[in-house]
Amino acid sequence: xxxxxxxxxxxxxxxxxxxxxxxxxxMLKKRxxxxxxxxxxxxxxxxxxxxxxVRYVETDLNRCFTRAALSAPVSETSPYEMIRSQELNALxxxxxxxxxxxLLCDLHNTTANTGLCLITYxxxxxxxxxxxKHLQREMASTPVRYVHFDIPLNEAYSLDSVGKHGFAxxxxxxxxGVVRSVIFSAMQExxxxxxxxxxxxxxxxxxxxxxxxxxxxxxxxDYPRDSETHVITAAVHxxxxxxxxxxxxxxxxxxxxxxxxxxxxxxxxxxYPFFINEGAYYEKGVALSLARKRRVQIPSVL
Amino acid sequence: xxxxxxxxxxxxxxxxxxxxxxxxxxxxxxxxVNMWIQxxxxxxxxxxxxxxxxxxxxxxxxxxxxxxxxxNRAFTPENLSAPDVEGLPYEVQRAKEINRMFGPKxxxxxxxAIFDLHNTTSNMGSTLILESSTDLFNLQMVHYIKKAMVPHTCSVLLNEHxxxxxxxTRSVAKHPIGLxxxxxxxxxxxxNVFESxxxxxKHALDFIELFNSGVEFPPCTVDVFRVQERMDYPRDTNGNIxxxxxxxxxxxxxxxxxxxxxxxxxxxxxxxxxxxxxxxxxxxxxxxxxxxxxxxxxxTCREILAAYAIRKACK
Numbered sequence: 001x002x003x004x005x006x007x008x009x010x011x012x013x014x015x016x017x018x019x020x021x022x023x024x025x026x027m028l029k030k031r032x033x034x035x036x037x038x039x040x041x042x043x044x045x046x047x048x049x050x051x052x053x054v055r056y057v058e059t060d061l062n063r064c065f066t067r068a069a070l071s072a073p074v075s076e077t078s079p080y081e082m083i084r085s086q087e088l089n090a091l092x093x094x095x096x097x098x099x100x101x102x103l104l105c106d107l108h109n110t111t112a113n114t115g116l117c118l119i120t121y122x123x124x125x126x127x128x129x130x131x132x133k134h135l136q137r138e139m140a141s142t143p144v145r146y147v148h149f150d151i152p153l154n155e156a157y158s159l160d161s162v163g164k165h166g167f168a169x170x171x172x173x174x175x176x177g178v179v180r181s182v183i184f185s186a187m188q189e190x191x192x193x194x195x196x197x198x199x200x201x202x203x204x205x206x207x208x209x210x211x212x213x214x215x216x217x218x219x220x221x222d223y224p225r226d227s228e229t230h231v232i233t234a235a236v237h238x239x240x241x242x243x244x245x246x247x248x249x250x251x252x253x254x255x256x257x258x259x260x261x262x263x264x265x266x267x268x269x270x271x272y273p274f275f276i277n278e279g280a281y282y283e284k285g286v287a288l289s290l291a292r293k294r295r296v297q298i299p300s301v302l
Numbered sequence: 303x304x305x306x307x308x309x310x311x312x313x314x315x316x317x318x319x320x321x322x323x324x325x326x327x328x329x330x331x332x333x334x335v336n337m338w339i340q341x342x343x344x345x346x347x348x349x350x351x352x353x354x355x356x357x358x359x360x361x362x363x364x365x366x367x368x369x370x371x372x373x374n375r376a377f378t379p380e381n382l383s384a385p386d387v388e389g390l391p392y393e394v395q396r397a398k399e400i401n402r403m404f405g406p407k408x409x410x411x412x413x414x415a416i417f418d419l420h421n422t423t424s425n426m427g428s429t430l431i432l433e434s435s436t437d438l439f440n441l442q443m444v445h446y447i448k449k450a451m452v453p454h455t456c457s458v459l460l461n462e463h464x465x466x467x468x469x470x471t472r473s474v475a476k477h478p479i480g481l482x483x484x485x486x487x488x489x490x491x492x493x494n495v496f497e498s499x500x501x502x503x504k505h506a507l508d509f510i511e512l513f514n515s516g517v518e519f520p521p522c523t524v525d526v527f528r529v530q531e532r533m534d535y536p537r538d539t540n541g542n543i544x545x546x547x548x549x550x551x552x553x554x555x556x557x558x559x560x561x562x563x564x565x566x567x568x569x570x571x572x573x574x575x576x577x578x579x580x581x582x583x584x585x586x587x588x589x590x591x592x593x594x595x596x597x598x599x600x601x602t603c604r605e606i607l608a609a610y611a612i613r614k615a616c617k
Binding site: 022025026053054111173175176177178179180181182184231232235236237238241256258277278279280282283 | 333336337365366423485486487488489490491492493494496542543546547548549552567569570588589590591593594
C-alpha cells in the first residue's frame with residue numbers, strides 16, 4: 001500500500017466542540033521544523049464559529065461536503081459555511097481527486113456518552129480500520145469503536161470525506177462550550193497514536209491482520225413530539241441515557257414522557273444505540289441513532 | 303415561659319411565579335414552564351396563584367443563553383430606570399418589562415416569590431440559591447425542601463457577596479429563589495435532571511400552601527455554602543485559557559479543596575495547585591457559560607444559618 005504522506009488534522013468544524021479547538025491551537029503553536037516524517041496540515045475548520053463558541057454561524061459546516069455542495073456556485077452572499085467548505089476542499093482536496101490529502105482526521109465532541117469513535121463512510125478502508133485497532137490496543141482507559149455510515153462518496157456530507165482516507169474522531173461525553181481535561185487528553189492521545197501508526201506504517205512495519213467490530217448505522221429515532229406544536233413530549237429514558245453501544249432490545253425503555261408514561265423500543269431487531277441525547281441533534285430530529293454490529297476481518301498491511 | 307416571642311409573623315405569599323428560560327439553552331426550566339403554561343394542574347395550590355413564565359423567549363427560540371446581554375445580570379437599578387429608547391439591548395428591554403409585570407423591585411406591589419429555573423454543566427446536583435442570609439421565609443422554605451428531598455441531597459448556595467452578587471431576574475420579587483440543577487449540557491434535556499427540578503418545585507409550592515394556611519414552622523438551621531471568591535483560568539496575554547480544570551477537581555463541586563490540591567492542568571501537562579490558606583468548597587466548576595465571565599469555579603465556605611419560627615401574620 002502507498003505511504004500515508006500527507007495528513008490533515010482539523011478542529012473546530014463545530015465551533016463549540018472545544019477539545020479539538022484547543023488541540024489544534026496547541027498543534028499550531030508547535031512550528032514544524034521540516035524534519036517530521038509525515039507532513040501534517042493542522043486546520044481550524046470554522047474559525048468564525050470557534051470565535052463565537054457556536055456550532056455554526058449560518059449552516060452546519062459538517063453537512064456542506066457533498067458533491068453538490070462543493071460544486072454549487074457561491075458568492076459573497078452565500079452562507080459562510082458554504083463558502084468555507086469550498087475553501088477547505090481546495091486546501092485539503094479536491095475531494096475524490098489525486099491531490100487530496102491521504103488522511104483527514106476531523107476532531108469532534110459530543111454530549112453523548114460515546115467514548116472515542118472513529119466515524120467513517122467505509123467498512124473496508126484498511127488504513128482506518130488498522131488505526132482503530134491500534135488505538136484500541138494502546139488506549140487503556142478509553143473505549144474505542146469504529147462507526148460506519150453506509151453512504152456513497154458523492155453524498156458523503158462531512159469534512160472527513162475530502163481526504164483519500166478519513167474519519168471523524170468523535171469523543172464524548174463533553175458539554176458544548178466546555179473543555180474537560182480527561183476528554184482533551186484522550187483526544188491528544190488518539191491523535192498521537194494515529195500519527196505513530198502512520199509513521200510506523202510508512203517505514204514498512206507490518207501490522208498483523210485481525211478483527212474489528214464495526215457498528216454500521218441503520219436508522220435514527222426522533223423524540224416523540226406534539227403533533228401540532230412539534231414540541232418534544234418526552235426525554236430519553238433514564239435506563240437508556242448514557243448507555244451508548246449497550247444493546248437495545250425490543251421492549252426496552254426508550255423515552256420517559258413528561259406525563260410519566262414509558263415509551264419502549266418497538267423495532268424487531270436488537271440494535272446498538274449511539275449518539276444518545278446529542279444536544280445538536282434536537283434540531284435535526286434525532287434523539288438517538290441505531291447501529292448493527294458485525295466483525296470485519298482486516299488483512300495484514302505493510 | 304414559652305418561646306412564642308421568637309416567632310416571626312410574615313405576610314402570606316399569595317403571588318408566586320416560576321421563571322424558565324432566563325437562559326435560553328437551559329432546558330429543564332424551559333420544558334417545565336412550557337408544560338405548565340399548557341396545563342397548570344400540577345402547580346396549582348390553595349391560597350396562592352402560581353404563574354409560569356418564559357423570561358427570555360427570543361433566547362429560548364434560538365436555544366442560546368442570551369441575545370444581546372445576560373438577562374440574569376440585567377436587573378440593575380440603572381437598567382430598570384433606563385428610559386424607553388430605541389437601541390436598548392433586548393434583555394434590558396425585557397428586564398424593564400419583567401420589572402413592570404412582577405415588580406417593581408423593592409416595592410410592596412412586587413410578587414411574593416419567584417423561582418428561577420436554571421441548569422449548569424457543573425456537577426452541582428440540586429442546588430438552591432439564596433441572595434440573603436436574613437430572609438426567614440426563604441430559609442424556612444429551603445429547610446422544608448431539603449427535608450422533603452431526603453435521601454436526595456440539595457445544596458444551598460448563598461450569594462451575599464458585595465462584589466460578586468449580581469442583579470438576577472428573580473430579584474424583582476420579595477423572596478427570590480434560584481434553582482440550579484446539573485450536570486446537564488446546554489441545549490440538552492436529561493430526564494433525571496428534569497424530574498429533580500420538578501420535585502423541588504413541588505415541595506416548594508407545598509411549603510407555601512402550608513404557610514399560607516396558617517401552619518407554624520419551628521426554628522431551624524440551614525447548612526449553606528457562602529460565596530467567597532471567583533477563580534479564573536490561567537490565561538495568556540491574548541486572554542485565551544492556557545489550562546483546564548484538573549481531573550481531580552472536575553466534578554468535585556461541594557467537596558473540600560485544600561492548599562496544595564491540584565486545581566488546573568495546562569495544555570502541556572503541568573499541574574497548577576490551589577494556594578489558598580483555608581479549605582474552601584468549590585462550586586460551579588467548569589460551567590460553560592462562565593468561560594466568558596472569567597470564572598473556572600467559585601469558592602465557598604460552609605456556614606450554618608439560623609431561622610426563627612415563622613407563621614402567617616394575622617390580619
